[in-house]
Amino acid sequence: MPKRSDSLPRYNFSVSDSIIVTDSGAKYSFDLIDSASYFPQYPGNIVSLTFDLLNGEKAPFNAKFKNTIVFLIESYFEKDYSNVLIYVCDSTDNRHFARNRLFQKWFDEFNTENQYEKYDIEIDTDGIILSSLIVRRDNFFKELIIDSYNKQILLEK
Amino acid sequence: MPSENQKTMENVKITIKTKKVPFFIKKMMEDKELVKSFHRGEISKEQLDAKKIRFITPI
Numbered sequence: 001m002p003k004r005s006d007s008l009p010r011y012n013f014s015v016s017d018s019i020i021v022t023d024s025g026a027k028y029s030f031d032l033i034d035s036a037s038y039f040p041q042y043p044g045n046i047v048s049l050t051f052d053l054l055n056g057e058k059a060p061f062n063a064k065f066k067n068t069i070v071f072l073i074e075s076y077f078e079k080d081y082s083n084v085l086i087y088v089c090d091s092t093d094n095r096h097f098a099r100n101r102l103f104q105k106w107f108d109e110f111n112t113e114n115q116y117e118k119y120d121i122e123i124d125t126d127g128i129i130l131s132s133l134i135v136r137r138d139n140f141f142k143e144l145i146i147d148s149y150n151k152q153i154l155l156e157k
Numbered sequence: 158m159p160s161e162n163q164k165t166m167e168n169v170k171i172t173i174k175t176k177k178v179p180f181f182i183k184k185m186m187e188d189k190e191l192v193k194s195f196h197r198g199e200i201s202k203e204q205l206d207a208k209k210i211r212f213i214t215p216i
Contacts (some may be wrong), residue, residue: 015216018196029196033188034211038181047213050189054196076215088185122172123179131182150171153179 003078004110005071009064013072019054020068026056030069032076035086039148043141044082049073061102070110073134077116081136084145089130100130107134119146121153 011020013030020028032047039046051069061069077083087103089096100120107118117137123129133149135142188210194200 032213048185052193072215118168120170124174152181
């Protein structure tokens with residue numbers, strides 16, 4: 001089934017370098033870090049999403065950037081129904097709540113057919129940590145990873 | 158234990174109060190910082206490999 005993001009304008013992505021280049025020449029890294037080892041009970045892929053401005057002017061994310069990120073995420077989910085994505089909102093600059101709102105907005109915008117489910121966790125330690133897990137609705141193993149995710153939250157080492 | 162659990166069709170929100178940062182979150186944040194350092198040329202691919210950091214390509 002074609003992805004909604006297939007037909008939308010987006011920036012070039014270099015698979016070999018994991019780099020997105022915008023029209024203004026800014027370069028962003030985009031990586032899906034293999035994180036399956038933290039959830040050994042789960043049989044499929046689990047990745048942690050990260051993207052970061054490498055050079056160029058920091059600017060608000062425009063529609064083309066959003067389409068690029070969503071396209072890459074949807075492509076990952078298209079590869080296998082059991083793929084799982086987790087992200088932790090970067091809080092080093094205290095803008096984690098804004099990031100969380102932005103990701104929620106993007107998610108709502110592209111999840112119009114409810115093909116994905118998102119589990120948001122707010123961890124209240126000395127500061128607030130915001131983390132989310134996204135699965136395909138048709139993921140046969142979703143209860144397993146959600147249960148494991150909740151259990152791992154309470155695990156301290 | 159979860160103190161809040163709001164469920165809609167596609168979105169579940171849980172708030173957890175805990176004294177320490179969960180292990181996997183701490184490790185994921187460390188992994189992210191290493192990957193950022195790699196892209197900025199501060200550490201080598203070999204150093205990433207030594208930390209057992211692997212990537213999954215989206216396409």
